Amino acid sequence: MIARLTNEPLGGREPLIEVHAHFLHARCGRKDWRERNASRLRAGERMGITVHIASILGTWGRTSPVYFPSPDDVSLGNDEMLALQEQEGDRVRSYVTVNPNDGEHALAEIERCLARGAVGIKLAASRRADDPLLDPIATEAAHRRVPILQHVWQHRRRDWPGQEASDGVELARLAARHPDASFILAHIGGGGDWQHTLPAIAGVPNVYVDLSGSGVDRGMLDRTVAAVGASRMLWGSDLTMETGLAKLWALDVIGLPAEDISAIRWGNAARIFPAGSFPGIATRVAAERQAPVRAS
Amino acid sequence: MTTDVHTWIGPYPFRDVPHPDPEILVRVLEREGVQSAWVGHLPSAFWRDPSTGNDALFRALERWPDVLRPLPCIRPDWPEWERSLRAIADRHVAAVRAYPSQWGFGPQERAMLDLAVACGEMRLVLVLTTRFEDARQRHWMDSAGDLSGAAIRSIVRASQHVHVLVCAAGRALIEEVHWGLTPAERARIWWDISWLWGPPEDDLAHLLRTCGADRFVYGSAWPLRLTQTPRANLALLPDDVATATLASAEEIAKAAQLAVQR
Numbered sequence: 001m002i003a004r005l006t007n008e009p010l011g012g013r014e015p016l017i018e019v020h021a022h023f024l025h026a027r028c029g030r031k032d033w034r035e036r037n038a039s040r041l042r043a044g045e046r047m048g049i050t051v052h053i054a055s056i057l058g059t060w061g062r063t064s065p066v067y068f069p070s071p072d073d074v075s076l077g078n079d080e081m082l083a084l085q086e087q088e089g090d091r092v093r094s095y096v097t098v099n100p101n102d103g104e105h106a107l108a109e110i111e112r113c114l115a116r117g118a119v120g121i122k123l124a125a126s127r128r129a130d131d132p133l134l135d136p137i138a139t140e141a142a143h144r145r146v147p148i149l150q151h152v153w154q155h156r157r158r159d160w161p162g163q164e165a166s167d168g169v170e171l172a173r174l175a176a177r178h179p180d181a182s183f184i185l186a187h188i189g190g191g192g193d194w195q196h197t198l199p200a201i202a203g204v205p206n207v208y209v210d211l212s213g214s215g216v217d218r219g220m221l222d223r224t225v226a227a228v229g230a231s232r233m234l235w236g237s238d239l240t241m242e243t244g245l246a247k248l249w250a251l252d253v254i255g256l257p258a259e260d261i262s263a264i265r266w267g268n269a270a271r272i273f274p275a276g277s278f279p280g281i282a283t284r285v286a287a288e289r290q291a292p293v294r295a296s
Numbered sequence: 297m298t299t300d301v302h303t304w305i306g307p308y309p310f311r312d313v314p315h316p317d318p319e320i321l322v323r324v325l326e327r328e329g330v331q332s333a334w335v336g337h338l339p340s341a342f343w344r345d346p347s348t349g350n351d352a353l354f355r356a357l358e359r360w361p362d363v364l365r366p367l368p369c370i371r372p373d374w375p376e377w378e379r380s381l382r383a384i385a386d387r388h389v390a391a392v393r394a395y396p397s398q399w400g401f402g403p404q405e406r407a408m409l410d411l412a413v414a415c416g417e418m419r420l421v422l423v424l425t426t427r428f429e430d431a432r433q434r435h436w437m438d439s440a441g442d443l444s445g446a447a448i449r450s451i452v453r454a455s456q457h458v459h460v461l462v463c464a465a466g467r468a469l470i471e472e473v474h475w476g477l478t479p480a481e482r483a484r485i486w487w488d489i490s491w492l493w494g495p496p497e498d499d500l501a502h503l504l505r506t507c508g509a510d511r512f513v514y515g516s517a518w519p520l521r522l523t524q525t526p527r528a529n530l531a532l533l534p535d536d537v538a539t540a541t542l543a544s545a546e547e548i549a550k551a552a553q554l555a556v557q558r
């Protein structure tokens with residue numbers, strides 16, 4: 001067995017922003033919710049994750065469906081997420097989750113939760129991404145200069161039970177209507193045909209690709225770089241942190257220059273999230289820049 | 297010594313896979329700190345007659361006999377398969393691969409059970425593959441479903457001499473089979489860790505605690521999946537199982553070798 005040989009962060013010492021994380025809470029129906037949250041934070045420490053940007057989708061299906069959460073559950077999940085952010089300090093940041101079918105509630109939640117410290121908006125699969133119902137939310141995101149993380153099924157060839165999922169083509173339509181907003185295409189490795197997604201979004205510069213998901217197909221990283229460039233890639237893990245770590249290690253061996261890897265690890269996220277979202281990173285980067293250069 | 301028991305060479309029919317070549321695999325193993333690999337011929341899983349694939353596999357790997365161990369494929373509903381199996385056994389392979397889902401076999405397919413019995417008698421490990429890709433991304437012409445728990449249980453029960461390695465299984469399938477076998481039966485089956493989730497769900501850690509680390513073995517699913525994944529999964533294990541010792545390919549092969557003598 002290959003043993004753990006060092007206490008160094010497994011993902012390296014450079015800042016690392018996880019743009020696609022989730023947490024659980026006491027009213028989500030899982031008795032092991034504390035254990036799962038602790039596991040994510042423990043693994044994050046071991047990997048060297050500086051910030052988990054996370055969302056909670058209502059009650060995760062306990063009292064309304066995961067991808068169609070009721071207004072009450074949306075607010076409850078957002079409250080739980082913000083409470084965790086307050087508890088964990090700089091290492092956790094929040095997306096405000098909204099269901100566009102309750103449009104007024106969605107806009108009110110965005111205002112309420114951004115005021116409490118959320119740094120982005122999470123759109124799951126409550127309404128197709130190119131539906132006009134999403135326009136007011138995208139307009140608000142552009143106005144407030146926060147990105148939207150859009151749940152995506154790569155190449156959705158039919159409807160799947162329990163969600164009104166969108167694919168890259170549909171997200172590209174929304175993004176084209178709102179060129180001043182930043183959109184994060186969720187989990188390129190999260191299921192479906194990722195090869196279909198890349199040409200669908202390549203020409204839409206305000207769509208960024210989050211690398212999370214359990215899929216670790218060889219060729220996925222290389223082709224994403226070729227399609228959208230490192231400046232539009234964001235690192236994340238979603239529900240499988242080991243695949244996130246594997247992709248992080250793989251970035252080191254596909255021939256990217258160091259500045260591109262830094263951009264994927266944290267630089268691109270620091271650029272599209274609101275200024276001041278990641279004070280821990282600003283401090284670390286400043287300290288590293290001031291540190292004396294050691295002779296090798 | 298670590299052996300990656302779950303690798304192939306050759307192209308995949310449903311998408312382009314970069315460089316599925318043995319010389320690349322050798323370099324990747326070295327980079328990952330893995331000393332050897334059990335290697336199958338990927339196209340053979342989808343061919344009607346895998347015999348030419350077996351020939352290609354032996355030829356392709358002959359430059360690296362100490363690193364790459366060929367795992368040929370036997371299709372047990374094909375005429376003269378017993379002769380093919382004997383010929384392969386004479387080449388001192390450790391294991392053979394079979395793909396019952398891709399061949400349209402049901403869970404109690406007689407031919408598959410016959411192959412299991414024959415492998416046991418010839419002291420060969422029988423290697424099965426649960427899936428090649430996530431069900432959500434499969435090509436519309438890839439209609440084979442995942443290998444079922446019922447199929448695996450029937451194969452393990454076919455003979456007290458059969459030893460089975462299942463690749464790319466997830467937690468639910470492993471638990472269904474493990475707890476659906478007697479202790480003696482489950483001592484003859486191993487699982488690779490290529491498709492088990494780490495934190496925050498910690499499926500791998502859970503299975504190491506409940507089923508035992510000696511039921512699991514290192515595997516990556518190269519060239520379909522990143523070879524870094526099993527290493528990352530092991531590196532993120534919680535402290536209580538971080539030093540657990542997985543089974544080795546050599547132990548599995550040895551168990552099969554000793555089975556008939558017992």
